[in-house]
Amino acid sequence: MPKQVLAVFFALYLIANLFNLGKLDFSYKEAKNAIISLQMNKSGNYKWQTVLGKPYFKKPPLGAYYTSILFKIFGENQWQARFGQFVFVILTALLPFILKNEFEGIDPFYFASIYLTTVIVLLSVNTYSLYPSAVFFLFMALIKVYFRQKNFEVWLVLAFLTLGLSAIFLFYVILLCLAVLEKNKELISIKEHLVALILILFLSLFGIALYGLNINSIHYLVGSFFLGFLESFDFKNYMGHLISFPFIAFFLLLPWSIFIKNFFRKYDTRLYRFALNGSIAVFFLMWILPFENYLILVPFFASLASFYKVNIDSFYLKLVAIFTIILISGAILFGYLFAKGSNYLILLIFSVFVVVFLYQLSKKYALEQYMYIVVFMICAKAAYSMVYVPYKASYMPDVSVYGKKIASIILKNKAKYVMSNNVHLDLLYYVEKESNLPIYIPQKSKGVLITQNKEVLKKVYGSEFSPYGVFYVGEY
Numbered sequence: 001m002p003k004q005v006l007a008v009f010f011a012l013y014l015i016a017n018l019f020n021l022g023k024l025d026f027s028y029k030e031a032k033n034a035i036i037s038l039q040m041n042k043s044g045n046y047k048w049q050t051v052l053g054k055p056y057f058k059k060p061p062l063g064a065y066y067t068s069i070l071f072k073i074f075g076e077n078q079w080q081a082r083f084g085q086f087v088f089v090i091l092t093a094l095l096p097f098i099l100k101n102e103f104e105g106i107d108p109f110y111f112a113s114i115y116l117t118t119v120i121v122l123l124s125v126n127t128y129s130l131y132p133s134a135v136f137f138l139f140m141a142l143i144k145v146y147f148r149q150k151n152f153e154v155w156l157v158l159a160f161l162t163l164g165l166s167a168i169f170l171f172y173v174i175l176l177c178l179a180v181l182e183k184n185k186e187l188i189s190i191k192e193h194l195v196a197l198i199l200i201l202f203l204s205l206f207g208i209a210l211y212g213l214n215i216n217s218i219h220y221l222v223g224s225f226f227l228g229f230l231e232s233f234d235f236k237n238y239m240g241h242l243i244s245f246p247f248i249a250f251f252l253l254l255p256w257s258i259f260i261k262n263f264f265r266k267y268d269t270r271l272y273r274f275a276l277n278g279s280i281a282v283f284f285l286m287w288i289l290p291f292e293n294y295l296i297l298v299p300f301f302a303s304l305a306s307f308y309k310v311n312i313d314s315f316y317l318k319l320v321a322i323f324t325i326i327l328i329s330g331a332i333l334f335g336y337l338f339a340k341g342s343n344y345l346i347l348l349i350f351s352v353f354v355v356v357f358l359y360q361l362s363k364k365y366a367l368e369q370y371m372y373i374v375v376f377m378i379c380a381k382a383a384y385s386m387v388y389v390p391y392k393a394s395y396m397p398d399v400s401v402y403g404k405k406i407a408s409i410i411l412k413n414k415a416k417y418v419m420s421n422n423v424h425l426d427l428l429y430y431v432e433k434e435s436n437l438p439i440y441i442p443q444k445s446k447g448v449l450i451t452q453n454k455e456v457l458k459k460v461y462g463s464e465f466s467p468y469g470v471f472y473v474g475e476y
Helices: 003-018 028-043 062-074 078-093 108-123 131-147 153-163 165-182 192-211 216-232 235-252 257-262 270-288 297-305 314-338 343-364 370-395 399-412 425-435
Strands: 418-420 448-451 459-466 469-475
Touching (some): 003 370, 078 108, 153 192, 235 257, 235 270, 314 343, 343 370, 399 425, 399 448, 399 469, 418 425
Parallel strands (some): 418 448
């Protein structure tokens, strides 16, 4: 089958993912990342990150700089923020084409299909996080140190500047596991490790110096991993995680993990050992120390799975086909009954096109069986993007509308200094965006305050009802 045909399938898959990418308002976590980048542009302070004017030290600023640049160039919206991280998902899928020597021995298109159809499951709920870029940088650093024992320090520094000390911890635990499993001391003993750590220490001290030497700025060195883990640790939840994680990982890596019994055949190649031992190391690391996101599993798993072409019995292929028909039919019916708009028709047209395209190909070429799984995942993702997302958008409150109304009260009263004592960052992001004024935590100096406590205001300029209650805007 020509490679151009496979490229069409990946183009269809990207369309299914990018459709309605900016439809939903930011969730709280998304809004936190977005408001940091927005405040950089609004306030002009690029020295350190702020949330409502308060310094934020839990993660280094590279991700915020990246998104702030995208906001400057393309506009401050949900689509841009989410696509900015989706770029790194695509880059990781294309790595076998970029690094041909290291990935010799696997089918690049097969790797890309496994990676994309797995990772999108992990990104369906909260697309805009910093993990895609951090995982890309980490994976690049591990590939460089494993195969070349050089030129990895820049990638490790980029991972640190994105994720903080969590990235350094992950890198060295995985690398140590690889060194032990393969009895290869060179992976740990090369001098570039010292160069990387010196660079990281220098950048940490530089970040501290920008803000000022005080106890808060030590967060640059402590990082979010250690503090976050200790603050959120709960023994009962942790025991539940130990029991449930293997099943969760298996489910999240479907449909490929169903063939996991085939993944332990011996292949005497460095790439195979890297993929197998790396997958084992990451799996047990995330099992023992639960991270917020499972995305880091995917590159290792995809490279491991890429050594095997899926051999499916015809009965199971028919089962996949029947399940696809039921899924798409159910999604179209659900969209017709509950979603406001005609996206269910777009899903129908898109799905018919994909199926007809596959059918015509099957007449000319002997299709590899994994393509049927890829088609199923394309249709499943299309159903999510084209029906479920607009359904959520039509029935969830449009926070951006309330943000615009609060911003209009601020602009009407010609405010120059805006404050808020509220924590609903998804709402305040849209207020800040529309008013074009940075929002700070309350100060002693006079200004306009956005609050839900009317009693603290000297004079009320206006009020707006929101999903979170009534917000008052007035003189503080």
